[in-house]
Amino acid sequence: MLWTIFLLLKGLLILILIYCSRTRQKNEPPLDKGFLPWLGHALEFGKDAAKFLGRMKEKHGDIFTVRVAGHYVTVLLDPNSFDNVLNDTVCFDFSHIKTQLLKRIFRLQLPNVKPTSERKWIKKHFQGLSLFKFSSCMNTHLQNLLLSNHKGCGPSEWRQDGLFSLCYSLLFRAGYLTLFERRDNTAEVYKEFRKFDDLLTKLARCSLKREEMKAANSSRERLWELLSPGCLSGGSQENSWQQSYHRFLQEEGIDAEMQKRAALLQLWTTQCNAGPAAFWLLGFLLTHPEAMEAVKSEIRGLSALQDTSLQHPLISLLEAHSTPVFDSVLSETLRLTAAVMINREVVQDKILRLANGQEYHLRRGDRVCLFPFLSPQMDPQIHQEPQIFKYDRFLNEDMTVKDKFYKDGKMLKYGTMPWGAGRNSCVGKEFAVTTIKQFVFLLLTHLDLEMCNPEAKLTSVNPSRYGFGMLQPDGDLQVRYRLKRTQHEM
Structure with missing residues (x-):
């Protein structure tokens, strides 16, 4: 029994290390994971998102990826490129994020309601x-x-x-x-x-x-x-x-x-x-x-x-x-x-082309965040x-x-x-x-x-x-x- 628990914990630790060891691949946005494993920048993001994202913008520019409580979030701050996210309902989806928030905040599930x-x-x-x-x-x-x-x-x-x-x-x-x-x-x-x-x-x-x-x-x-x-x-x-x-x-x-x-x-x-x-x-x-x-x-x-x-x-x-x-x-x-935030889940790998012609690869399973306030x-x-x-x-x-x-x-x-x-x-x-x-x-x-x-x-x-x-x-x-x-x- 103890050996089984040990193996499970060891396996979990290996998975965490693999997940936390993510590195930036070719053509991906700048990656900023923060110092805390798994949490990343979650505390700073939750405390004052505008201040934190403003600092990230100064450091990385109009697009970057940050780690936030186990999620990798690509933040896009070029308003001329927003439509490339908003108009793509094939690669970017909001339904899963919405379902999570409704359950978390309102204890609500609306599985049959079509947007x-x-x-x-x-x-x-x-x-x-x-x-x-x-x-x-x-x-x-x-x-x-x-x-x-x-x-x-x-x-x-x-x-x-x-x-x-x-x-x-x-x-x-x-x-x-x-x-x-x-x-x-x-x-x-x-x-x-x-x-x-x-x-x-x-x-x-x-x-x-x-x-x-x-x-x-x-x-x-x-x-x-x-x-x-x-x-x-x-x-x-x-x-x-x-x-x-x-x-x-x-x-x-x-x-x-x-x-x-x-x-x-x-x-x-x-x-x-x-x-x-x-x-x-x-x-x-x-x-x-x-x-x-x-x-x-x-x-x-x-x-x-x-x-x-x-x-x-x-x-x-x-x-x-x-x-x-x-x-x-x-x-x-x-x-x-x-100060609304527009969040989408990347449901399949995507090459995002910005208004200035630059292209970035976004990974399936990550999230995209637009923050028009900034x-x-x-x-x-x-x-x-x-x-x-x-x-x-x-x-x-x-x-x-x-x-x-x-x-x-x-x-x-x-x-x-x-x-x-x-x-x-x-x-x-x-x-x-x-x-x-x-x-x-x-x-x-x-x-x-x-x-x-x-x-x-x-x-x-x-x-x-x-x-x-x-x-x-x-x-x-x-x-x-x-x-x-x-x-x-x-």
């Missing part, structure tokens, strides 16, 4: 007439929540809160009411969701401590219960988004337990980004007075066209009239704070002084949209990529943009909003959130606010 069918279902709800209905419903809920926040307050009484807390709370609750249509458990769902979301990156990386794992499991199970069809059916209409989603899963052969778990996945994907995006946008405006005045001036021009009371909202004006300054501020905000979004060759917020970065001198950016004299297809790209780009982009516009429009036209400390600086980002959509702050910005006495004070 094309799921995308088709999502498009049906976030485009055309359905999009208009969702946007109108979202606006109504935002107005009601904004008013209810001031119940019991005098007409000139200030309230104080963290800006991140304020934005996330209002947008999450409005989004939950819009999609799930359950009013009596909104506060509890939000509370549990924030607990779960705070631990989500560690769930994805399997780096939770024992007490954190208990907390994550508790919040996840509670959210499954709160989002179950039985709990939600009392407030949902037959043709609601939530009911439609469960019917779709039934048609795809998903059992009742997995349907319940899938509801949490949908809650996270639809509600995790709007609040943080609104926080950063308002935070940049509050800390850049010239940008705030430019946006308010533009909104005043819209408001002059019609009454802007909460009883007669003018959200439709944002769709009927161009708002180039507002749009530039939003684009600049997303450039600085949207390039193009934070690339100084594309965006001058990329670390600095410039509200007019996406404006031409004639106030038209600036959408042409260059690197090495060649125009880029992607100047920024906050919504991903290709077949996996965000289907809900229009709904998200409309929602953020509605929210910021309502706050700036109906609230006096200011920082508690006029000299305060916008907090830094939480570096563990790189790769998971919108970045979140490592702290908060304290603000105070009150309802405006009239709508002409802005």
